[in-house]
Amino acid sequence: EAQVTQNPRYLITVTGKKLTVTCSQNMNHEYMSWYRQDPGLGLRQIYYSMNVEVTDKGDVPEGYKVSRKEKRNFPLILESPSPNQTSLYFCASSSLAGWGYGYTFGSGTRLTVV
Amino acid sequence: SQQGEEDPQALSIQEGENATMNCSYKTSINNLQWYRQNSGRGLVHLILIRSNEREKHSGRLRVTLDTSKKSSSLLITASRAADTASYFCATAGGGTGANNLFFGTGTRLTVIP
Numbered sequence: 044e045a046q047v048t049q050n051p052r053y054l055i056t057v058t059g060k061k062l063t064v065t066c067s068q069n070m071n072h073e074y075m076s077w078y079r080q081d082p083g084l085g086l087r088q089i090y091y092s093m094n095v096e097v098t099d100k101g102d103v104p105e106g107y108k109v110s111r112k113e114k115r116n117f118p119l120i121l122e123s124p125s126p127n128q129t130s131l132y133f134c135a136s137s138s139l140a141g142w143g144y145g146y147t148f149g150s151g152t153r154l155t156v157v
Numbered sequence: 158s159q160q161g162e163e164d165p166q167a168l169s170i171q172e173g174e175n176a177t178m179n180c181s182y183k184t185s186i187n188n189l190q191w192y193r194q195n196s197g198r199g200l201v202h203l204i205l206i207r208s209n210e211r212e213k214h215s216g217r218l219r220v221t222l223d224t225s226k227k228s229s230s231l232l233i234t235a236s237r238a239a240d241t242a243s244y245f246c247a248t249a250g251g252g253t254g255a256n257n258l259f260f261g262t263g264t265r266l267t268v269i270p
Binding site (some may be wrong): 045076078083084085086087088093100101125131133144145146147149150151152 | 160190192197198199200202205244245257258259260261262
């Protein structure tokens with residue numbers, strides 16, 4: 044089944060403790076992206092990647108890192124999480140972003156930073 | 158920001174009625190997409206309409222696009238309780254914005270059985 048898999052689904056952590064949210068897709072998509080969703084603000088893009096070793100900032104990249112060492116994986120790293128990063132996070136992938144293909148989304152990771 | 162805006166923010170209808178949601182955006186686009194999200198779950202792609210198209214159908218969904226007004230509408234006909242969800246429009250722009258989708262804040266649709 045074609046899918047984007049995120050782990051974990053739920054995570055509660057303390058301020059400053061480094062964490063990684065994994066994202067993997069099995070569709071051989073070139074494009075992958077991370078979004079955060081907050082009430083009243085919709086989905087905002089954090090980082091995206093056009094292909095292996097190619098990443099770029101979205102609208103809200105501060106406090107996050109990403110890497111794209113393999114085509115299928117696009118982990119989101121919070122080096123020193125803070126409470127304002129409490130949010131619902133989504134990973135998405137697409138074969139040709141912006142040029143006629145919809146995104147496939149993961150099920151989401153609900154992160155709470157206390 | 159290229160973020161779109163949906164209208165209304167919330168919509169409540171009876172099962173069997175039609176539901177219409179609108180989306181406005183600010184910049185030129187390559188295409189516009191609609192997604193559905195069930196509470197707290199991932200978004201599901203519904204339909205994509207390109208900038209040179211004016212109308213598109215998929216099952217009970219009808220999408221229109223007016224690039225002169227920078228607006229789109231999503232019509233769900235003969236709604237069902239299972240259509241209860243949030244609906245988002247997302248725009249993909251040209252130039253340097255071509256890689257990314259910019260989402261609106263969504264319309265929360267409730268279909269009452």
